[in-house]
Amino acid sequence: MTPTSPQAQIFDVVINGGGPVGMGLAIELGLRGVSVCVVERHATPQPIPKGQNLTQRTVEHFHFWGCEQALHEAHPIPKDSGIGGITCYGSLTGDYQHDWLERSKLRDFYYSRNARLPQYATEAVLRARAAQIDTITLRYGWTGTGVEQDADSATLHIEEKDGPGRDSVRGRYLVGCDGSHSMVRQAAGITQSQQEHRKLMSLVVFTSEELDTLLKRYPGKAFYNVLNPKYDGYWLFFGRVDHGTSWFFHAPVPLGTTAENFDFPAFLHEAAGQPFDLSIDYVGFWDLRFTLADQYRQGRVFLAGDAAHSHPPYGGFGINSGLEDSVNLGWKLAAMVQGWGTEALLDSYHTERHGVFASTIEDFIANYIREDRSFLSTYAPDQDRTAFETAWQARSEDDSDVRLFAPNYAGSPVVGVSAGAPSATGGHEVAARVGHHLTPQALADGRNVFEALGADYTLLALSGAAEAQVTALVDAAKAAGVPLIVVHDTGTAAKTYGAPLVLVRPDQFVAWAGTSIDAHPLMQRLRGA
Secondary structure, X not given: OOOOOHHHOEEEEEEEOOOHHHHHHHHHHHOOOOOEEEEEOOOOOOOOOOOOEEOHHHHHHHHHHOOHHHHHHOOOOOHHHOOEEEEEEOOOOOOOEEEEOOHHHHHHHOOOOOEEOOHHHHHXXXXXXXXXXXXXXXXXXXXXXEEEEOOOOEEEEEEEOOOOOEEEEEEEEEEEOOOOOOHHHHHOOOOEEEEEEEEEEEEEEEEOXXXXXXXXXXOOEEEEEEEOHHHOOOOEEEEEOOOOXXXXXEEEEOOOOOOOOOOHHHHHHHHHOOOOOOEEEEEEEEEEEEEEEOOOEEOOEEEOHHHOEEOOOOOOHHHHHHHHHHHHHHHHHHHHHHOOOOHHHHHHHHHHHXXXXXXXXXXXXXXXXXXXXXXXXXXXXXXXXXXXXXXXHHHHOOOHHHHOEEEEOOOOOOOOXXXXXXXXXXXXXXXXXXXXXXXXXXXXXXXXXXXXXXXOEEEEEOOOOOHHHHHHHHHHHHHHOOOEEEEEOOOOHHHHHOOOEEEEOOOOEEEEEEOOOOHHHHHHHXXXX
């Protein structure tokens, strides 16, 4: 919706960029009663397939946003077709394959199941949900052109994408969700660090029924990673957009390549291992580099998603990381608007999310390239088949790509004291660990704990919890102004979590777990005081 005089209103939060990250942030805030204005230049989602793989953790956000079912209904691949991945050596039709990025192995550690759909379909679900929330103002067809801030507010100057209109939108806070070339980041003077690979990457969107027939040999798969020694560890990557005809492909190409001077059909045939009929719909390019903003906050201006961090599209980390930014920042901004947050709580957004993405780059995405490069330079079936097959088998049994990726906020200044530092590497355990994602468990009343969690802090008072300690935590939360609900349970969750008391943050991460603690200092720490 658009107010009669949008320039006259001062919003709590203004968001430049209404892609999935910006819209997810708007929903997170809007559901908490925070007034939001989203400025988005495109009237409709752009039909370029990217951001396909949504993790179980990401789909949990859609659960709490009230649109999980709509997300699964927007899924364009039939449920019985599978959404897993496979790695092939040499080409899609080569002699060696193994499963890859099988996130379904983590199902028991998350409340929701993972999903696969093109980003424009995800955006459509989020746009529809945002339109239902009265505290969200949506200004489609406008784009941000400049930023100003003072001690009390931040102003986004905007103009019509296809018209003469000029306007300004003011908010207590401003968030740039405007992509890797973020105007907000540049206007706020936030620098970024880069790792250059000096590789030009191509994105080809095409249709082919014959490729679908060719790949029926890999049932249950929807994305296909080709390791070819010619490409030095960089992937040749096919992915389904729907089931049967529509595909995307990204891979490195020589510097200076254009859609006109390069034979993309031949390139696709090489990667597939044989010719197949196809029709190219779109060709795009980007430079392969990692970027990470040096700060996610400058005064009242924040960055989220690709504006804060970007990388090659390896494994779907981008959209999932961006949506986690939205949730982390959203409840902290809401805490400030509601009056119980502190500046240190806002600062913890950078500490937590910057640490996680720095680890995501180094420990996962860049490490994939290094490990694949090392494998390809060491083993080859035409040189030593036995050694190659032994190493290939070891790769097929290695599920660390999903098992170890567990973003966490251990060591954060706004969780109960714990060792370590925010990282993407944490592994998965059922036990309630401070700074880590809460594992879903059944409660004695038949609900899953994720159905009982509140919008703010939740204290799980499980079997064996001392009532005096519960009362102390409730009283300390009230004194600190921290919203808190208590969920009592007499089942087996205490044994499963390894503690009778588990305090859960608004983003479903464990703030503290144990038997007893000095409640008042804990509550002050959690709000950043």
